[in-house]
Amino acid sequence: MTDRKVGDLAEVLDNLGVFRSSPDELVAACPSGFRRVSIAQGEGYYLSLQGFAPGQPAFAHTHPDSEEWVIVLRGDGKALLADNPIPLTTGMVIGRGAAHPHGFVSGPEGLHLLSMQLPRPAEGATTWDQPGETTEPIECAFAGTCRRCPRCGGHSLNVAARTFMCENCSLEF
Ligand SMILES: [Zn+2]
Ligand SMILES: [Zn+2]
Numbered sequence: 001m002t003d004r005k006v007g008d009l010a011e012v013l014d015n016l017g018v019f020r021s022s023p024d025e026l027v028a029a030c031p032s033g034f035r036r037v038s039i040a041q042g043e044g045y046y047l048s049l050q051g052f053a054p055g056q057p058a059f060a061h062t063h064p065d066s067e068e069w070v071i072v073l074r075g076d077g078k079a080l081l082a083d084n085p086i087p088l089t090t091g092m093v094i095g096r097g098a099a100h101p102h103g104f105v106s107g108p109e110g111l112h113l114l115s116m117q118l119p120r121p122a123e124g125a126t127t128w129d130q131p132g133e134t135t136e137p138i139e140c141a142f143a144g145t146c147r148r149c150p151r152c153g154g155h156s157l158n159v160a161a162r163t164f165m166c167e168n169c170s171l172e173f
Contacts, residue, residue: 009049010040023073023112027051032135033148033155034058034106036168046120050113052077052106058153060103060130063121068102070094071114076107101129103153126169128152134173137164149173 004011009026012019027035029051039047046066050058052075060080070079072092079086079094080103086094088104088111096102104111132150137158140146145158154168165172 005038005041008038008040023049023051027112028141029053029056029110030140030142030146030155031056032138032140032146033153033166034104034168035155041120044119046115046117048115048117049073050104050111050115052104052111052113054106054108054110056106056110056153057132058104059128059132059151060101061152062099062101062127062129063117063125064099064127065125066117066119066121067098068096068118069116070096071116073112073114075109075111077111078105078107080104103130 004014027037027049029035031053034050034052034056037049039049072088072090074090077088079088081096081100128151132153134150135148137145137147140157143157147156147164149156149166149169149171150173151171152166152169154166156164156166159165163172
């Protein structure tokens with residue numbers, strides 16, 4: 001047994017015992033920024049799903065304290081690691097050592113990834129290596145309006161008058 005964190009997908013197992021879903025139902029993509037759903041996390045690990053609409057970036061960043069394994073559940077795109085972009089196809093597995101800068105960009109089919117980070121990156125340890133950019137606010141299917149996070153590329157909802165907050169890295173802008 002692990003400790004459940006409120007909002008993690010693993011919470012459903014306390015009630016259901018067994019759970020089954022398609023990645024599309026779990027991480028519905030939005031045209032503004034990529035989305036992330038946490039499955040389970042603890043001091044030593046962080047398992048999450050990421051969903052990209054077509055042509056969506058996750059801006060390059062570095063977790064100096066955490067290794068990561070990524071499995072492509074569906075879709076296409078590129079992993080941007082150092083100078084060698086790696087084409088992504090369904091079922092591909094990619095490992096990345098700590099301290100390697102990395103980013104993603106989805107292809108025309110969009111992209112669903114399972115990410116396993118070992119251990120969970122510490123708060124504040126991530127560095128952002130690429131000047132990102134935001135998008136204009138759009139009507140969001142999930143609530144109100146949303147934009148792209150200029151730091152990580154994540155889906156960011158309008159939380160106050162003109163303030164948006166990133167679902168992925170918590171940046172407010
Ligand atoms: Zn949205
Ligand atoms: Zn962000």
